[in-house]
Amino acid sequence: MIYSIKRIVTGLFLIVMLPSLALCETFVRYEQNGITSWGELKGETIHQLNNAPYLEGKSTGKTVMRSDVKLMAPVDPRDVYMTGFNYENHIPEGQKTTPYPGLFMVPASSLVGPEDDIIHPIDSEIIGYEAETVIVIAKRAHKVSIEDASDYIFGVTAGNDVSARDWISADIQWFRGKGANGFNAIGPVLQTGLDYKNLNLTARLNGVVTQRGNTSKMIHNFEEMVSYISQYFVLEPGDLIWSGTIGTSSTLKVGDTYEVEIEGVGKLNNKIVQGH
Numbered sequence: 001m002i003y004s005i006k007r008i009v010t011g012l013f014l015i016v017m018l019p020s021l022a023l024c025e026t027f028v029r030y031e032q033n034g035i036t037s038w039g040e041l042k043g044e045t046i047h048q049l050n051n052a053p054y055l056e057g058k059s060t061g062k063t064v065m066r067s068d069v070k071l072m073a074p075v076d077p078r079d080v081y082m083t084g085f086n087y088e089n090h091i092p093e094g095q096k097t098t099p100y101p102g103l104f105m106v107p108a109s110s111l112v113g114p115e116d117d118i119i120h121p122i123d124s125e126i127i128g129y130e131a132e133t134v135i136v137i138a139k140r141a142h143k144v145s146i147e148d149a150s151d152y153i154f155g156v157t158a159g160n161d162v163s164a165r166d167w168i169s170a171d172i173q174w175f176r177g178k179g180a181n182g183f184n185a186i187g188p189v190l191q192t193g194l195d196y197k198n199l200n201l202t203a204r205l206n207g208v209v210t211q212r213g214n215t216s217k218m219i220h221n222f223e224e225m226v227s228y229i230s231q232y233f234v235l236e237p238g239d240l241i242w243s244g245t246i247g248t249s250s251t252l253k254v255g256d257t258y259e260v261e262i263e264g265v266g267k268l269n270n271k272i273v274q275g276h
Contacts, residue, residue: 086244095135103147106179114187131203213246
């Protein structure tokens with residue numbers, strides 16, 4: 001009798017838990033033989049999809065081993081929104097926080113994947129790293145309330161917002177210094193089912209920890225940012241919103257590797273190479 005009761009209780013527990021477990025899915029975008037595809041990663045096997053997961057991509061029935069492909073940026077966005085000074089410990093001394101996110105945009109062409117190199121431009125003397133958490137938009141969003149914003153967040157990936165410090169100082173805006181080709185790495189996967197309000201992030205320069213923090217410390221959280229951005233722009237499925245970086249950042253040199261690790265997402269690791 002006791003055994004039967006335990007089985008019933010366990011069964012009921014699993015029924016309650018299954019819906020939340022089903023939300024935890026891992027998606028990738030990959031290249032094989034010159035062809036780029038979408039897929040769901042289960043263990044070491046990629047199950048091919050006929051479209052992006054945030055565009056309701058369905059299984060094609062084909063599979064491939066993770067080791068046989070090159071992972072690409074796990075999202076193909078129309079627009080990329082970034083946030084400046086969104087953690088207290090990254091705000092310069094004497095500068096006040098603002099009542100709204102410090103928003104700017106970069107071209108989608110600046111994105112590279114988890115197995116790509118980050119380009120150090122030949123005419124920039126100083127580039128730096130900025131480890132960030134990145135959310136992916138699930139569906140078209142326009143004038144969304146903060147209360148409804150979570151319905152528009154599909155999943156999470158990791159990002160390294162590389163910045164040309166000398167260009168930022170010289171230019172009248174951040175477009176070139178933040179958005180040059182090959183600057184912004186994302187990946188390795190697009191993960192759903194994570195609590196994006198409470199994610200640990202650790203970043204390493206050549207294996208040495210340089211940045212560490214948690215998304216719970218964001219001044220403007222992701223739901224606030226989805227709502228704020230959608231008041232002035234139309235967010236489309238696959239668009240990216242970056243958290244802003246944690247703590248202090250320093251320079252990257254040719255030959256360095258920078259790793260951004262977010263719990264539940266994995267490690268984004270890119271090497272810095274000389275541009276031409």
